[in-house]
Amino acid sequence: MINLINLILVPSVRSTYEVSEGRRIFNEELENLQKMQDINWFYPSDVIEYTENLEAFLNKMRKEDIDGIVLMSATFHLGDIALLLAQKFYDVPILCWAVPEPPYSSEGRVRLNSLVGAHLDVSNLKKIGKKDVEFVYGSSKSEHFQEKFIEWINIIKINKTLKGAKIGLVGGHAKTFLNIDVYEPLLLKEIGVTVEHIPLSFVFNLNLDRNSIENLKEEIEKTYDTEKLNEDKKSKVCKLIVSFKRILETGKFSALAVRCWPEFASYYGISPCAAMAWNMAQGSILSCEGDVLGAVTMLMLKAIGCKDMYLADISQIIEKDSSLLMWHCGVAPHTLWDGVSKKSLETYFAGGKGVTTDFVLKPGHVTIVRLDHTDNEWRLFITEGEAVHTKQELKGTYVKVRVKDPLKLVDTLIENGFPHHVVLGYGSFTRSLIKFAKTKGWRVVSDD
Template structure:
């Protein structure tokens, strides 16, 4: 759960009593946000000494909301900034004039704070003006927090030849707080082989399994249980799997179908050992509270201006369009593929890729709309028309060397993603 400190600054030469009443209302409104623990200084902070005492309450928070209830001393925000936490500068709308005098001058206070912070070298602040807190900032802070709390298991390594998915794990830990553990494929195979096969009937309810045999169905079921146990006993909360070529040759099937099932049940599992792709899934889920899909920009139609976001059959089954046949199939790896096959549902989508290159981390983001299409090929996929022409998006991807996987999530989260990139200090590449 996020922990956010909240303080309201004021000065007695303005209508600080009105600011105090507004602040009381905002405290009650903020308490209704379920996934945040707010730590309030419930009194207005006016003097430097008050800020010096108040700041002690916020040592352990993930971020601080600094409200300019009225115009105020410039010292105050700098005292809270000394904690080096992400900050939201919030100004109230101006009240109706009273006798020709400006009552709050709240925006000017925000401007003062922003100028002082910028000139003091602080870049970790965002701002909002209005009656409501900026939920995009809160969700971006949630994205940052979830990466800090992620212990990611890399099972095997990256896929053979996928050099562009390589990472500097200590740099990633230093920048995002993520801890990475390397685990062995053979150990996961042992977990699966020694697990009970208990998901066959559930799989039959969800997918058309006529395209696979009973042995393959059992292996999918046992792998689901093995992965559940692996998550629990290895104390990891996300996983990036080297899903080929060893899975088909040593275990007997690929993990795609099992991943499709588990990801619809709140597990995060990335394909092909892609650590940053998996982190992208974690971040998009934190922003949206919905299921992500790690996809390839697999096909583009430059004339008709669309792309196919496809992967070989790992999309969570709850992303199904409810029209195509949702099935399991064995179309690749010499009949050992065992993938999910269906078209994804239509709707607005946002795309995000955390991506390292040349010593820096970038954030590729794009917005589009998944549109209806017929089930014409194997795997899981969505036909997407992007906000910008596909030719421009492809040009941006290629010229910036962005890796070939990105996390897709339903909804428009572009502003949240941009704030997240700012919080992390990462370059933003907009497709």
């Protein structure tokens, strides 16, 4: 997880305006900004008017340490400050900040003209093609500023999470599932994610400590009803849990995308669903059927605070309830259990070999999201809904999600060629994800 965000704060001025007032506001706002948690601020000792002063300040820090730049329009200023920052930090997000205008001077003069300065900066930066530019107005103590600032920080968190992330692709994608394939060089170029291939045989044949398996078996039996599992199946589930955990840790993987059928059931003896679900409940990211971009979508959500998520199929449209059935064969983490349904490990899948989780997911507000690439275009589908109390009538893990127009949502997904997997994340994350997508130049697709 991300522990610290490194930000540069540049207060810009021009001496034709009231620099002393701009300096006072900078110092006052800086004191408030420094109270924010998990942010490390870099800032000059005084306000900056000339690029020479900015150069001297920037030379004191390492470029690669910086995650974002806040360009404060302490007064109106010329555009060279923002342009130099964009040149020096071409791939670093910039937030252009205008502060409120204080009461006019006794001579009737505008004292700061901060808004025009910030407007000039944003326009200049967008004209030169910089997409990762945002604007905010107001005091840092205002609710409006804090909301927009958090959204901007979320953009940085997603960037920081993805850049350098490594996904272990276990066995490739599922047979014939071309729609979840991904071109790895493009993935690295676009968001900094690499993919490392892991043979299924490596997972099947890991040497493991017997004591850790037995201890884990006790935890499994406390968490689930396991009456349908014999001892061999329980042991296989526990071995897979430990195997996935070891691979994640020793390979320093951010996530695993697993080809979960047909080889697991055929050669290992069970499907990996329950083992994947257990590791998901511990905070790891694992995606079904070798879905790399499904894993990336979950990493994006995790970066901005989503703790409860699930890779699902939209398996049914229920028009009378204006809802969709979000279902998968049984890979949801038990942290999503509704607390009412029977929570068990089942053998129904793969001709009775199993082993999958089996329960109904909890109700709550959800974000439905999917990253995809096709026809030389990156795009993000996103919408929100409400997971509702659902009767336990099926095998696997599932929940009904009420949306505005279920038919339109499914039509939009399918007609735009999105894969059949979507991520169900508990909470509202739409605004931050849309802003991130726009900074990348991705097309945002919604059912609105």
